Amino acid sequence: MKIAVFGTGTVGPAVAAALAKLGHDVVIGTRDPQDTPARTQAGPMGGVPFAQWHAEHSGIAVATFADAAAGSDLIVNATNGSGSLAALDAAGAANLAGKVVMDIANPLDFSRGFPPSLDPVNTDSLGEQIQRTFPDARVVKTLNTMNAAIMVDPASVAGGDHSVFVSGNDADAKTVVAGLLAELGHRDIIDLGDITTARGTEMLLPIWLRLWGALGNADFNFKIAR
Amino acid sequence: MKIAVFGTGTVGPAVAAALAKLGHDVVIGTRDPQDTPARTQAGPMGGVPFAQWHAEHSGIAVATFADAAAGSDLIVNATNGSGSLAALDAAGAANLAGKVVMDIANPLDFSRGFPPSLDPVNTDSLGEQIQRTFPDARVVKTLNTMNAAIMVDPASVAGGDHSVFVSGNDADAKTVVAGLLAELGHRDIIDLGDITTARGTEMLLPIWLRLWGALGNADFNFKIAR
Numbered sequence: 273m274k275i276a277v278f279g280t281g282t283v284g285p286a287v288a289a290a291l292a293k294l295g296h297d298v299v300i301g302t303r304d305p306q307d308t309p310a311r312t313q314a315g316p317m318g319g320v321p322f323a324q325w326h327a328e329h330s331g332i333a334v335a336t337f338a339d340a341a342a343g344s345d346l347i348v349n350a351t352n353g354s355g356s357l358a359a360l361d362a363a364g365a366a367n368l369a370g371k372v373v374m375d376i377a378n379p380l381d382f383s384r385g386f387p388p389s390l391d392p393v394n395t396d397s398l399g400e401q402i403q404r405t406f407p408d409a410r411v412v413k414t415l416n417t418m419n420a421a422i423m424v425d426p427a428s429v430a431g432g433d434h435s436v437f438v439s440g441n442d443a444d445a446k447t448v449v450a451g452l453l454a455e456l457g458h459r460d461i462i463d464l465g466d467i468t469t470a471r472g473t474e475m476l477l478p479i480w481l482r483l484w485g486a487l488g489n490a491d492f493n494f495k496i497a498r
Numbered sequence: 499m500k501i502a503v504f505g506t507g508t509v510g511p512a513v514a515a516a517l518a519k520l521g522h523d524v525v526i527g528t529r530d531p532q533d534t535p536a537r538t539q540a541g542p543m544g545g546v547p548f549a550q551w552h553a554e555h556s557g558i559a560v561a562t563f564a565d566a567a568a569g570s571d572l573i574v575n576a577t578n579g580s581g582s583l584a585a586l587d588a589a590g591a592a593n594l595a596g597k598v599v600m601d602i603a604n605p606l607d608f609s610r611g612f613p614p615s616l617d618p619v620n621t622d623s624l625g626e627q628i629q630r631t632f633p634d635a636r637v638v639k640t641l642n643t644m645n646a647a648i649m650v651d652p653a654s655v656a657g658g659d660h661s662v663f664v665s666g667n668d669a670d671a672k673t674v675v676a677g678l679l680a681e682l683g684h685r686d687i688i689d690l691g692d693i694t695t696a697r698g699t700e701m702l703l704p705i706w707l708r709l710w711g712a713l714g715n716a717d718f719n720f721k722i723a724r
Contacts, residue, residue, distance in 0.1 A: 384621070393620045394704075395610070430723035437705070464708045472705030478620075479663070479698030482690045483722060492724035496709060497656035498717060 273452075276301045276340035278359050279350030280308050282315055283376065283420045285325050287350055290424035292332050294455050299333045301340030301347070301363065309334050341367035346374060346448065347409075353379035353398050357405055369408035372445045374452070375399050375470075376415040376423070378477050387481045390474060399439060399470030410445035413470035414438045414453065417480065419490040426457045426493075434493035435460040439469040462496060499678075502527045502566035504585050505576030506534050508541055509602065509646045511551050513576055516650035518558050520681050525559045527566030527573075527589065535560050567593035572600060572674065573635075579605035579624050583631055595634035598671045600678070601625050601696075602641040602649070604703050613707045616700060625665060625696030636671035639696035640664045640679065643706065645716040652683045652719075660719035661686040665695040688722060 277288040278301040285300070292298040302308040311322040319325075326334065341347050341363040351359045356377045360368065379398040381391040392401060399413035415423045415436060426432040436458045440446045450461050464472060476494065484490045503514040504527040511526070518524040528534040537548040545551075552560065567573050567589040577585045582603045586594065605624040607617040618627060625639035641649045641662060652658040662684045666672045676687050690698060702720065710716045 389620045394615045434721075434723035462709070462712060464705070464712050469705075469708045469712075472708045475701040475704050478701050479690070479695075482695045482698045483688070486688060486690050486695075487722075487724065492722050495660075495721040495723040496713075497660035497719050497721040498713065 273297070273346055274344045275299070275346050275348060276344035277348045277350055278302075278337060278340070278363070279352075279377075280311075280322050281350070281352065282319050283423070284348075284350035285322070285329070286420040286424050287348055287376070288332055289329050290456060291452070292329065299335050299340045299344065301337040301359070302334060303337065303359070303362065305334045305336055337363040338367055341371070344371070346372040346452075349373060349375045349377050349402070351377055353377045354381070356398060357401060360402060360406060365406050365408065368406050371409060372448050373402065373406070373409045373411045374415075374449050375402055375411055375413045378416050378474055380477065387478065390477060393475065394471065397468070397470040397474045399467050399474070403441065403467045410440065410442040411467055412438055412440035412442070412445050412449040413467065413473060414449055417473050417476045418493045422491070422493050424456055426459070429491055429493055430495070432457055432459055434495040435462055437462050437464050437469075437473050439464050439467055439473060441466050460496070499523070499572055500570045501525075501572050501574060502570035503574040503576055504528075504563060504566070504589070505574075505578075505603075506537075506548050507576070507578065508545050509649070510574075510576035511548070511555070512646040512650050513574055513602070514558055515555050516682060517678070518555065525561050525566045525570065527563040527585070528560060529563065529585070529588065531560045531562055563589040564593055567597070570597070572598040572678075575599060575601045575603050575628070577603055579603045580607070582624060583627060586628060586632060591632050591634065594632050597635060598674050599628060599632070599635045599637045600641075600675050601628055601637055601639045604642050604700055606703065613704065616703060619701065620697065623694070623696040623700045625693050625700070629667065629693045636666065636668040637693055638664055638666035638668070638671050638675040639693065639699060640675055643699050643702045644719045648717070648719050650682055652685070655717055655719055656721070658683055658685055660721040661688055663688050663690050663695075663699050665690050665693055665699060667692050686722070
């Protein structure tokens with residue numbers, strides 16, 4: 273599948289590399305495709321600089337949000353939640369129309385310090401905001417409830433015995449996303465319902481952040497025991 | 499231990515019966531101890547009427563919130579979240595001072611229909627409200643992330659292989675609560691930190707409610723796979 277991954281932080285490159293390794297035709301979407309590949313400062317979580325990552329993944333092109341989306345069948349939104357609508361706006365509604373937008377971002381609000389709160393929250397979600405803003409896109413919220421390493425290698429924790437959620441209004445789009453999740457190794461894929469159920473998965477972030485503190489690392493995931 | 503359980507819905511009687519069966523000296527706290535035991539309408543979730551439940555559990559006394567709290571070492575708040583502060587206020591700050599208040603309620607707001615939202619949420623929690631309102635009580639938030647049947651019989655789901663959380667400012671109080679949780683059969687008790695971490699467990703409710711819909715029953719629980 274032709275896939276555009278938006279976001280050049282920790283999550284975007286991890287997902288892009290994993291999907292490329294699976295044989296997909298992957299392009300990274302970014303604001304400034306001239307500047308991004310030259311970036312030599314460490315990533316936000318101490319990851320390798322983008323320039324180094326890109327040298328190791330030279331088969332993955334870097335393009336503007338608009339060009340990346342225009343040439344792809346599916347767009348992964350792995351930007352910061354606070355910048356997601358702007359990035360998708362830069363891509364252009366016409367380039368998203370009819371396509372699957374796999375939203376894996378979280379609307380974390382760091383304006384009041386750590387731990388961040390959520391904005392929107394409770395009666396709205398980032399997933400819903402994206403679907404409302406781009407009504408012709410087929411938005412599926414998923415993967416936002418675990419760290420990037422587990423997203424792309426679920427077996428790395430508890431042998432893969434944990435859960436991932438999908439939320440969205442379009443059943444076919446959810447089937448496409450579930451297929452990608454299965455390719456990545458996810459075994460327990462739970463369809464929560466329409467895009468309003470993204471409130472639930474985004475609202476997992478506060479306990480996720482506190483578990484990170486309590487357990488001392490982020491190598492954990494939610495499993496729905498039943 | 500002398501334990502007062504506040505709340506006569508689905509959760510309170512289930513917890514009271516389980517703690518009494520373990521040998522604790524349990525009293526139910528309610529607004530009107532004359533009226534409650536005479537109640538013959540079905541419970542809110544279709545459970546047995548309180549009168550029938552009480553006939554089957556005649557060893558458990560029913561008293562006012564104040565009398566129940568005054569005679570107990572530990573108070574379980576299993577009231578509706580919207581009525582929790584009023585119930586604890588009726589108990590009286592003096593009767594809560596120095597005692598462990600095990601808060602297992604959720605601040606669900608049904609004013610906008612189903613699914614309910616949360617109030618407070620995100621930058622506050624019911625657990626924190628209770629601790630702020632009764633600063634001499636030792637509040638521990640726990641058990642609010644699963645249904646009543648699993649609270650008191652964790653082995654009934656996935657052989658008990660799932661998690662329960664504790665949040666609170668008082669380490670000794672959390673040790674007392676963890677002891678009760680272990681008596682009930684909980685094996686993976688995760689101390690998230692101070693009472694502000696109750697935001698995280700209360701914010702699990704939106705996905706809990708949607709999982710209930712997606713799975714068709716409430717016989718599931720969160721496990722932190724790691």
